[in-house]
Amino acid sequence: MGVGFGVGVIGLLFLAHAAYATSQYRSVLKILEEEFSSPPMNVVIELFLGLAMCFWAAMAVSGDFLSIHPDSEDNRVVSLPGNLDFMTFNHRGRVLPYNQN
Amino acid sequence: MVGAKEANLVERLESQAEHGGGGVWEYLCLVRKLKLRRSDKVLKYGLQILKDSKARSKLGGEEWTLYEQVAIAAMDCHCFSVAKDCVKSLQKKFPESLRVGRLEGMLLEATGSWEAAEKAYDRLLEDNPLDQVLLKRKASLAKSQGNTSASVEILNKYLEIFMADYDAWRELAELYVSQQMYKQAAFCYEELILCQPTVPLHHLAYAEVLYTMGGLENLQTAKKYYASTIDLTGGKNTRALFGICMCTVAINQVTKGRNKEEKDGSELQSLAAGVLVKEYKQKAPKNLAPLLTTTLKNMKLI
Known part of the structure; x- marks a missing residue:
């Protein structure tokens, strides 16, 4: 969890830096009076790196996956609830008095 | 539904509470959530909390839920003095409450005064003719x-x-x-x-009813539902495994003498028998496994 969170923060910083670098690049282009077609290659690489790190962090931070299969060890139904709305009290407990201990 | 994981948790909390390791309130909450009927344990541990005024005040509003839970548990254990006390304190707190009225009816029912209980339910039903719990109580009163x-x-x-x-x-x-x-x-x-x-136990119960009815068609359907139970439980349900074996034998008996090409070509029964033998070798006492093997051999399943 700790490592995943750290990676996520670094990934977000990467993304922020890529955004900042792109805007800087555009202002430079404005001075040079050139058309903006796409950000420079190293910014694109940084962007994808940051994205991958954020993906990884999103998977790692939120914990383990839970099974959705009905027959898995966690979800397997072993018994039904004891239909308490239809509880009747006329049973053998009548002759087996409750022992406080 | 009680899953395998929750069942383990209940077991753990129960033994923890038994050895005085705390977690009593968690245990009671879990029992309530899973709707289990462990009245003796609920009564014992619930009374522990209710008698201890410090622990009780810690619960806040949940205290009254506990009163209700203990009252029903006490009725189930035929501890009427405790049940009466709980219902009385609930009544003091919530006069005119339908839920407490139901509890009073249940108390009458538990003490065996059927007519009084019926009257109490009927009176409550006049104001709320569509109260589901009351209608269900009337059914169980008759039962x-x-x-x-x-x-x-x-x-x-x-x-x-x-x-x-x-x-x-x-x-x-x-x-x-x-x-x-x-x-x-x-x-x-x-x-x-x-x-x-997705609840395998309904499939199992259906299969068992069909098997009991008998007849070729029913038996074949029963076998299918036993198979779906195995599918939904991951093969952990011994009863379904036995069901497959029994169905196969019954179907063979019914179809004996008829055209033999129709014989079921699937390996389902031998697989089920194999799993049964394996499970018994692992879990059952030693003398049971050979007994099962000979029985299955007599049924010509392995």
Whole structure:
């Protein structure tokens, strides 16, 4: 969890830096009076790196996956609830008095 | 539904509470959430909390839920003095409450004053003619007097209004089985499977009712439902494994002498028998496994 969170923060910083670098690049282009077609290659690489790190962090931070299969060890139904709305009290407990201990 | 994981948790909390390791309140909450009927334990641990005024005040508003839980547990254990005390304090706190009124009715029911209980329920029903719990109580009141057919009648009327209530369908199915009215019971289990298709125990119960009815077609359907139980439990349900074996034997007996090409080509029964033998070798006492093997051999399954 700790490592995943750290990676996520670094990934977000990467993304922020890529955004900042792109805007800087555009202002430079404005001075040079050139058309903006796409950000420079190293910014694109940084962007994808940051994205991958954020993906990884999103998977790692939120914990383990839970099974959705009905027959898995966690979800397997072993018994039904004891239909308490239809509880009747006329049973053998009548002759087996409750022992406080 | 009680899953394997939750069942383990209940076991753990129960032994923890038994050895005085705390976690009593968590245990009581879990029992309430899973709707388990562990009245003796609930009464014991619930009273522990209720007697300790410090622990009780820590619960805040949950205190009254605990009172209700302990009251019902005490009725189930036939500890009427405790139940009366709980109901009395609830009544003091919530006069005019329908929920407390129901508890009073249940107390009358538990002490065996059927007519008084019936009157109490009828009086409450006048104000709330569609209260589901009250209507269900009336059905179980008839059942606890041994009047199963009246109970069935009430439940049938109830289910005409509340068709999606699977607890009621289950109760009705069980009542029908106890009356040996298997056709009707099978219908109820079909409804249950429609309501909750992923609960293997409904499939199992349906298969068992079909197997009991007998006849080639029913047996074949029963086998299919046993198979779906195995599918949904990951092969951990011993009863379903036995069911497959029994169905196969019964089907073979019925079809004996008829054209043999129709014989079921699947390996289902031998696989089920194999799993059974393996499970028994692992878990059962030593002398049981050979017994099972010879029985299965006699049935020509392995």
